Amino acid sequence: MSPKLPELLVGLAVSLSSPAPPEAGGDYAAGRLGLVATLLLLASQEAERGAAARIWENAAMAELLGQPLPPLDLAWSALDARNAELRRALIALHISAEDQGDRELQTRILGLYEAMAHARRLELPG
Amino acid sequence: MSLADNLAAYLTRVRETPTRVENLARISGGASRETYRFDAVSGPERLGLILRRDPRRSLIDTDRRVEFLAIASFADKDVAAPRALWLEEEGAELERPFFIMSRVDGGEAAGPFTPDAYGCHARAIGERFFSIMGKIAREPVARLPLAQAAIAPAPEDCWRRELDHWTGVIDADETHPQPIVRAAIRRLGRDPPPPPARVSVVHGDLRSGNFLHDGVGHILAVLDWEMAHLGDPLEDLAWAMDPLWSHPGDPRVSGMVTPDEALDIWRAASGLEIDAKALAWWRLFASVKGQAIWTSAAKAWSDGGMTEPILAFSGWFTARAQDQILSRRLAELGPL
Numbered sequence: 346m347s348p349k350l351p352e353l354l355v356g357l358a359v360s361l362s363s364p365a366p367p368e369a370g371g372d373y374a375a376g377r378l379g380l381v382a383t384l385l386l387l388a389s390q391e392a393e394r395g396a397a398a399r400i401w402e403n404a405a406m407a408e409l410l411g412q413p414l415p416p417l418d419l420a421w422s423a424l425d426a427r428n429a430e431l432r433r434a435l436i437a438l439h440i441s442a443e444d445q446g447d448r449e450l451q452t453r454i455l456g457l458y459e460a461m462a463h464a465r466r467l468e469l470p471g
Numbered sequence: 472m473s474l475a476d477n478l479a480a481y482l483t484r485v486r487e488t489p490t491r492v493e494n495l496a497r498i499s500g501g502a503s504r505e506t507y508r509f510d511a512v513s514g515p516e517r518l519g520l521i522l523r524r525d526p527r528r529s530l531i532d533t534d535r536r537v538e539f540l541a542i543a544s545f546a547d548k549d550v551a552a553p554r555a556l557w558l559e560e561e562g563a564e565l566e567r568p569f570f571i572m573s574r575v576d577g578g579e580a581a582g583p584f585t586p587d588a589y590g591c592h593a594r595a596i597g598e599r600f601f602s603i604m605g606k607i608a609r610e611p612v613a614r615l616p617l618a619q620a621a622i623a624p625a626p627e628d629c630w631r632r633e634l635d636h637w638t639g640v641i642d643a644d645e646t647h648p649q650p651i652v653r654a655a656i657r658r659l660g661r662d663p664p665p666p667p668a669r670v671s672v673v674h675g676d677l678r679s680g681n682f683l684h685d686g687v688g689h690i691l692a693v694l695d696w697e698m699a700h701l702g703d704p705l706e707d708l709a710w711a712m713d714p715l716w717s718h719p720g721d722p723r724v725s726g727m728v729t730p731d732e733a734l735d736i737w738r739a740a741s742g743l744e745i746d747a748k749a750l751a752w753w754r755l756f757a758s759v760k761g762q763a764i765w766t767s768a769a770k771a772w773s774d775g776g777m778t779e780p781i782l783a784f785s786g787w788f789t790a791r792a793q794d795q796i797l798s799r800r801l802a803e804l805g806p807l
Contacts, residue, residue, distance in 0.1 A: 347646045347769040348777075348787055356777030363778050368474055368507060369497040376499055380780040387788055425647070432648035439654055443807045451806030458651045458798040466795060467788050469584055 350391045351421060357381055357388075386470045398464040399424040405457055406431040410438060474565070478509065478522065481564040485557055488513045499580075499781075503697050504535070508574055519574035521553070525567045536560055537620045539570045541699035544615040544672065550603045551682065551693045575692035578683030581726075586718040588679065588726050595688030597727025598736055600677075603693060604711065605740025608671040608704035617672060621701045626666035629703040634659055634756065637763040644763075644770035651797050652762040655755055661807065664703075664752035668743060671704040678711045679725035705745065708737055709753035714796050715761060715789070755804075758797045765790035 348356065360381055365374060396419065403424065407414055410431065418424070435454065442450040472480075475492045482490040495509040507522040525535060536558060545552035554573040562568050581588035589596045612618055624632050638656050641649070675698025683692040712733065716725040724733045734745055769786025772779060 347766075347790075348772060348783055352773070352777070353783060353787065356772065356783055357780065359777045360780050366474070368495045371496055373497040373499065377780060380784055384780055384783055384787075429648055432650050436648060436650045436653050439650065440657070443657065446807075448806040455654075455798070455802045455806070458654065459802050462651060462791070462794040462798040465791050467791050469788070 349421065349425060350388060350395055353384065353388055353391075357384055383470065387467045390467055394464075396421065396424065399428055401464060402461050403427050403431055405460070406435050409453065409457060410434050474507075475509070477564045477566075481559075482511050484564070486511075486513065504538075519576055520556070521572050521574045522565075522569060523572070524565060524569035525562075534620065535568050535570055535697075537617070537699055538697040539572075540616040540620050541672065541674075541696040542572060544617040545607065545610070548606065548610060550606050551690050552696075553692055553694075575683055578685050578691035580683055580694065581680055583678065583680035583716055583725075584718070586721070586726070589684070589688075592684075592686070592688035593723065593727050596684055596690065597724070597733065599688075599690045600682070600711075600725075600727060601708075601733050601736035602740040603690065604674070604677055604707050605737040605743075607674055607677075608707065608737075608741040608743060610672060612670060612672055612701055615672065617699065617701070621699070623670050623701040626668075626670055626703075629667060629670065629706075630659075630664050630752065630756070633702060633706065633760070637756075637760045640763040641766050644767045646770065646773075649762070649766070649794075651794050651801070652759055654801055655759050655797050658801070658804065658807065659752065659756055659759065662752070664705075664749040665746050667703040667705065667749070670701050673700050673702045673704065673706045675699050675707070676710070677707050678713075679716045679727070703749070703753065704741060704743060705749055705753045706756070708733075708745075709750060709757040710760070712754060713757045713761060715758075715792055755797075755800060758793055758800065762790060762793045762797065765793060 360377070399421075400417070400419075404414060406428075412431070412434070415427070418427075435457075439451070439454045441447075442454065475495045478495065479490055479492040482492070491512045493510045493512055495507055497505065497507050499506070503526070504523040505526050507524070509520055509522065511518040511520050523535070523538070539555050539558040542552050543555040546554055553575060556571045556573065558570040559565070560568050587593070612623060634656065641652065641656075674693070674696060676695050677693065681693070681695045682690050683694065684690050712724050712730060717723065718726060722729060724730055727733070728736070737743075738745060765785050767786075768782045769790065772782035772786050775782065777783070
């Protein structure tokens with residue numbers, strides 16, 4: 346998914362340190378700061394469970410694809426790179442299941458999609 | 472020269488009278504244009520105006536001429552459109568393309584993710600909202616200003632044009648594979664909807680948060696016409712009904728009225744019937760279109776130096792929420 350947490354944190358620092366023109370003060374600036382605060386709270390959720398979600402998702406996709414699990418690299422960039430490979434393979438497998446009318450496999454894939462989206466969820470504070 | 476100075480120079484030229492700009496302030500007004508409120512002062516006359524200027528980077532690339540003409544199309548049509556006043560596609564004194572429209576004071580826009588945003592006035596707001604949507608759908612398109620800039624598809628091509636467009640946005644802007652939205656795109660392509668009875672104006676982003684209300688049940692202005700086009704009127708209805716705009720656990724559409732009530736109000740205002748299969752198609756499409764917009768937001772945030780937090784929010788939180796909606800819907804629909 347995009348943007349990724351490390352980029353996001355850099356971006357929020359950029360947002361906070363970028364000078365605004367005089368006409369972008371007042372309510373607009375306050376709203377922008379509130380949004381930065383919300384993003385920081387969401388980032389704390391991602392920091393807590395984002396890596397676990399990626400590790401789980403990669404393992405679940407590899408199992409469904411019948412691929413072996415390679416040695417685990419816990420760097421976010423490595424998890425995301427592996428995730429992208431697996432997602433591309435999963436898309437291809439889903440297309441194949443649709444073309445062949447394999448309803449059982451399609452159902453398993455659709456169930457995995459739901460679980461993936463749930464594992465990646467972000468919840469607005471309050 | 473400041474933006475206020477340039478704006479004053481422009482207005483002085485086009486109005487052919489010395490004009491000062493006062494109280495210029497940027498406001499939140501969609502992520503695809505910079506939006507400012509200001510007063511144009513000429514002698515004793517004071518006009519409340521809104522400037523919509525193209526940003527350096529945008530959430531979605533839209534044609535400001537189409538937006539301007541869409542607003543102009545609905546002046547005096549009882550759909551709470553502002554008055555479109557001046558359009559400069561080359562940027563003139565402001566360096567980037569822009570247009571200026573009348574300002575509606577005294578209203579507020581609800582946050583799209585605010586629970587129960589309309590309180591005890593939700594029903595009145597919902598009746599007016601879906602009535603406005605129906606009136607937009609009812610308006611014959613041939614003689615509208617928008618018809619100068621927007622191509623009318625054949626009724627049977629409405630779905631394909633929109634699906635191709637938003638699939639193209641995902642193809643262009645995606646930076647990480649998205650199997651969920653890709654599955655939805657394939658499903659939509661394999662099972663097209665029946666064509667609409669006629670082609671209508673589609674606002675394109677008519678939902679909670681994109682209109683001003685007075686806090687006591689009245690809609691004062693419908694905003695953000697930047698994605699207006701001609702197409703199947705069910706597209707607007709389905710977009711407003713996307714679960715993204717409803718607080719979890721609230722069965723009402725956008726916190727206003729129930730789905731059945733929304734459909735009844737729209738039917739009465741538009742004079743059109745609703746085909747259940749077509750609406751189901753457009754509802755799944757709405758989530759695909761949403762995911763395309765959020766994908767584009769993430770790209771715009773990254774390409775734009777990561778300075779606009781609204782783009783990060785759309786490309787991250789909203790994209791994740793949309794994936795949950797899409798994956799639930801695909802599971803309900805089952806295998807092909």
